[in-house]
Amino acid sequence: MAQTKIKWLSHAGFQITSAKGKVIYIDPWFENPISSFKLDNVQEATLVLVTHDHFDHVGQAAEVVKKTGALLVANVETARKLQSEAQIPAEKVCYFGYGMNIGGNLLYEGISVTMTQAFHSTATGAPCGYVIKLEDGTTIYHAGDTGIFDSMKLLGELYKIDVAFLPIGSVFTMNTLQAAWAAKLIAPKKVIPMHYRTFPILIQDAKEFVELARREAPSVEVLALNPGEEYVYVK
Numbered sequence: 001m002a003q004t005k006i007k008w009l010s011h012a013g014f015q016i017t018s019a020k021g022k023v024i025y026i027d028p029w030f031e032n033p034i035s036s037f038k039l040d041n042v043q044e045a046t047l048v049l050v051t052h053d054h055f056d057h058v059g060q061a062a063e064v065v066k067k068t069g070a071l072l073v074a075n076v077e078t079a080r081k082l083q084s085e086a087q088i089p090a091e092k093v094c095y096f097g098y099g100m101n102i103g104g105n106l107l108y109e110g111i112s113v114t115m116t117q118a119f120h121s122t123a124t125g126a127p128c129g130y131v132i133k134l135e136d137g138t139t140i141y142h143a144g145d146t147g148i149f150d151s152m153k154l155l156g157e158l159y160k161i162d163v164a165f166l167p168i169g170s171v172f173t174m175n176t177l178q179a180a181w182a183a184k185l186i187a188p189k190k191v192i193p194m195h196y197r198t199f200p201i202l203i204q205d206a207k208e209f210v211e212l213a214r215r216e217a218p219s220v221e222v223l224a225l226n227p228g229e230e231y232v233y234v235k
């Protein structure tokens with residue numbers, strides 16, 4: 001049985017370890033009040049994915065890339081900005097330094113990464129989400145920072161998502177009601193809520209989301225993790 005380890009680092013940050021031991025970081029922002037996971041805890045990594053250039057998402061992405069030699073995946077303009085500001089060598093950015101864009105796909109060391117749309121703001125390029133298909137077929141969707149959109153249903157149908165990471169915190173992203181409906185549209189097996197609790201203005205716990213998701217998407221299991229907590233998905 002294939003086991004994928006999924007650790008919610010806090011906020012939109014995740015560490016995914018595939019059954020074959022490949023490590024992926026998404027939006028690795030460790031310098032926040034609820035993250036006990038720090039750069040020192042980073043050992044190896046194959047890929048670092050960034051959804052957009054806001055500080056709470058870029059976080060320590062450049063440091064992780066430099067420390068591990070992982071490949072950075074970001075949109076074209078954010079990739080360019082990180083290369084010049086954080087001095088990441090072009091060969092450590094996907095597609096020889098170009099980055100990619102919405103709809104684009106990267107196959108790297110047996111892992112498929114597809115950039116998906118997200119409705120949000122950003123200073124460079126367009127914000128995005130990612131569909132990640134691991135070597136064993138386990139498929140994970142990180143929605144990025146976004147409001148709800150009805151083609152989430154299409155993503156669910158197209159990619160048959162096992163685990164979806166959905167923002168629930170409101171203010172900058174979907175709130176609990178939109179996220180519950182997003183769970184219904186995507187119809188993954190599991191949902192892990194994210195982008196809440198970090199700042200006082202965000203929704204502070206997942207209770208309401210759990211209740212709404214139970215009502216709107218009863219077949220989807222919600223896993224409300226604590227920052228730093230790891231969940232093992234068995235395919």
Ligand SMILES: [Zn+2]
Nearest residue numbers: 052054120145
């Ligand atoms: Zn943002």
